[in-house]
Amino acid sequence: MISNRTASMFLSLLLVWLVFSAACKRESTRESEEPVQWPEVPGYAAMPIPADNPMTRAKVELGRQLYYDVRLSGDGSRSCYSCHLQEYGLTDGLPKAVGAYQVALPRRSPTLWNIGYHTEFYWDGRSGSLEAQAKAAWTGGNMGVSGRDGRPSTEDICRNLMAIPGYARQFREVFPEVGCTADTVVQAIAAFERTLVIPADSPWIRFRQGDSAALSEDARRGWEIFSGKARCTNCHDGVLLTDLQYHNVGIGWDPRKKEMTDKGRFAVTGQERDLGAFKTPTLLDVSRRTHFFHDGSVDSLEKAVDLMLAGGIPNPQLDTANLQPVKLTPQERSDLLAFLRALNVEYRIQPPALP
Ligand code: HEC
Ligand code: HEC
Numbered sequence: 001m002i003s004n005r006t007a008s009m010f011l012s013l014l015l016v017w018l019v020f021s022a023a024c025k026r027e028s029t030r031e032s033e034e035p036v037q038w039p040e041v042p043g044y045a046a047m048p049i050p051a052d053n054p055m056t057r058a059k060v061e062l063g064r065q066l067y068y069d070v071r072l073s074g075d076g077s078r079s080c081y082s083c084h085l086q087e088y089g090l091t092d093g094l095p096k097a098v099g100a101y102q103v104a105l106p107r108r109s110p111t112l113w114n115i116g117y118h119t120e121f122y123w124d125g126r127s128g129s130l131e132a133q134a135k136a137a138w139t140g141g142n143m144g145v146s147g148r149d150g151r152p153s154t155e156d157i158c159r160n161l162m163a164i165p166g167y168a169r170q171f172r173e174v175f176p177e178v179g180c181t182a183d184t185v186v187q188a189i190a191a192f193e194r195t196l197v198i199p200a201d202s203p204w205i206r207f208r209q210g211d212s213a214a215l216s217e218d219a220r221r222g223w224e225i226f227s228g229k230a231r232c233t234n235c236h237d238g239v240l241l242t243d244l245q246y247h248n249v250g251i252g253w254d255p256r257k258k259e260m261t262d263k264g265r266f267a268v269t270g271q272e273r274d275l276g277a278f279k280t281p282t283l284l285d286v287s288r289r290t291h292f293f294h295d296g297s298v299d300s301l302e303k304a305v306d307l308m309l310a311g312g313i314p315n316p317q318l319d320t321a322n323l324q325p326v327k328l329t330p331q332e333r334s335d336l337l338a339f340l341r342a343l344n345v346e347y348r349i350q351p352p353a354l355p
Contacts, residue, residue: 032058032173038195042209044239047116047194053131053187055194062170063192065352066185071160073100074144074151080134080189083109083142086347089288090196095296100144101151106262108296113284113345114240116194123278123294125246126268130190135182154182161185166355198284198345208239215342222339225332230309234322235280241343246277249323250313251293260315262295275317285345305337 036057040047049055066072067080077100083092090111097105107123121127127136139145139154147153158180161167167180175184198205206214207223215223227233237243246265253276254261260276268274278294291297292304311325312318328336 032056032176034058036060036195039197039200041114041117041197041239042200042205044117047197048119049194050129050131053191055191056174058170059174059188059191060195061352062167062174063188063190064195064349065167065170065354067189067192068351069354072138072143072145072157072185074146075100077101078143080137080143081351084112086349087288088290089113089285089345090347091289091291093290095291095299097142099141103141103144105141107294108291110281110294111285111289112193112196113198113282115196117240118244120244120279124265124268125279130193131183131186134186134189134193138186139182154185158182158185164355170355196349199348202345204241204284204343205239216338218335218338219342220339221332222335222337222342225328225336226339229332230326230328230336231322231324232308236283241283242280244279246274246279247319247322248274248276248278248312248315248317249308250276250315250318251278251297252276252295253313253315260317264294273317276315277317277319283340284343286343287341288344301340302337305333305340309333 033054034057036055036059038055038060070076070079070082072079083097084090085092087093090113092109094108096107097109099105110123115121115130119128121130121133127133137143139147144151145154145157147156162171162180171179171184174188175181178184200206203214203219207220212220226236235243235245235247248264252261252264253259260266263275265274265277265279266272287301289301291299292301298304298307307313308323309326309328311320312323
């Protein structure tokens with residue numbers, strides 16, 4: 001028979017345990033919901049963070065691992081990072097990207113610097129959020145997790161990830177209700193991508209903040225050309241060096257067929273004037289790219305700049321309001337190139353240890 005004393009001792013122990021475990025739970029919830037401070041571009045509007053995907057330290061950390069993990073792709077061949085590589089200025093060193101299962105993709109990998117400030121994604125802006133874009137990249141040609149033709153689905157990949165104790169622990173901590181799903185994976189990846197911000201001590205940012213010595217003398221002269229005579233800032237504008245708008249500069253014009261090989265923004269809006277228009281790429285880290293333009297058709301920075309200086313490639317939709325031929329002296333051209341080369345960005349994200 002249980003005595004009253006034993007029963008009350010048992011009850012008080014139970015009470016202590018309940019209070020203690022509740023406190024622990026609160027503690028761990030608090031830790032996983034701890035907001036994270038990440039660098040933002042000084043002098044630019046605050047980065048828009050979706051209300052349903054707040055930035056927390058634990059989520060960014062999980063997203064960083066997922067972003068670098070080849071086990072996310074259908075054939076285990078590549079991660080997000082594989083096509084947005086540090087040594088190529090967050091592009092991939094190829095004219096056009098090659099996805100999982102060696103699928104040839106129609107466009108070049110764009111850089112992801114400051115991508116959290118964009119509101120429309122891809123060269124044609126067809127995706128409305130980083131989360132949606134990441135899901136499209138994951139389940140589409142880039143990563144090949146389609147769930148069709150014998151290829152794994154997002155559920156298959158999640159099952160594999162949850163079998164890895166380090167991932168299982170993090171998913172339960174960051175997404176306690178649902179764990180690993182197609183949505184939570186891309187939420188974590190998008191949170192990490194919002195930290196891909198150019199460091200505030202980069203020469204370009206220091207220069208914009210008024211420290212003129214941050215750029216060399218020839219780069220400073222190049223900036224005067226870029227923002228003055230050559231009117232590059234008509235489109236490569238502001239601290240991000242892009243107006244985030246779409247312009248036709250003639251890349252992809254087929255003079256024989258007299259049509260645009262890639263319809264660009266037109267595919268999204270159906271507006272004639274958007275035929276062959278593409279999002280202005282930022283020029284940050286531009287000299288690390290090996291191929292230029294949405295189709296990777298130009299293989300050196302010099303040639304890309306000369307093409308822009310020539311006023312683009314003539315075609316019916318060419319944006320002549322913003323782009324006209326400019327004649328530079330050899331010295332001016334070399335200063336302009338010195339400015340573009342001074343826009344390099346130091347990548348300080350260490351590849352994470354994967355669980
Ligand atoms: C096989 C190479 C490849 C892989 C792998 C890849 N990407 Fe990309 N990424 C591209 C290409 C190519 C584009 C441009 C496609 C277009 O515009 O139609 C792109 C575009 C993007 C954009 C839009 C950039 C902009 O300026 O609008 C983001 C963001 C992005 N990728 C993130 C990711 C994430 C996250 C993953 C992993 C889930 C990923 N990428 C995996 C090649 C790749
Ligand atoms: C009318 C707007 C506009 C103007 C003005 C403009 N650009 Fe561009 N620039 C673009 C667009 C849009 C692209 C991408 C075109 C594409 O890929 O189809 C681009 C691409 C580039 C690229 C290649 C970047 C990459 O990642 O592929 C370089 C380099 C470049 N521009 C430099 C310049 C310079 C230098 C000037 C001034 C001489 C200039 N641009 C003027 C809109 C403009």
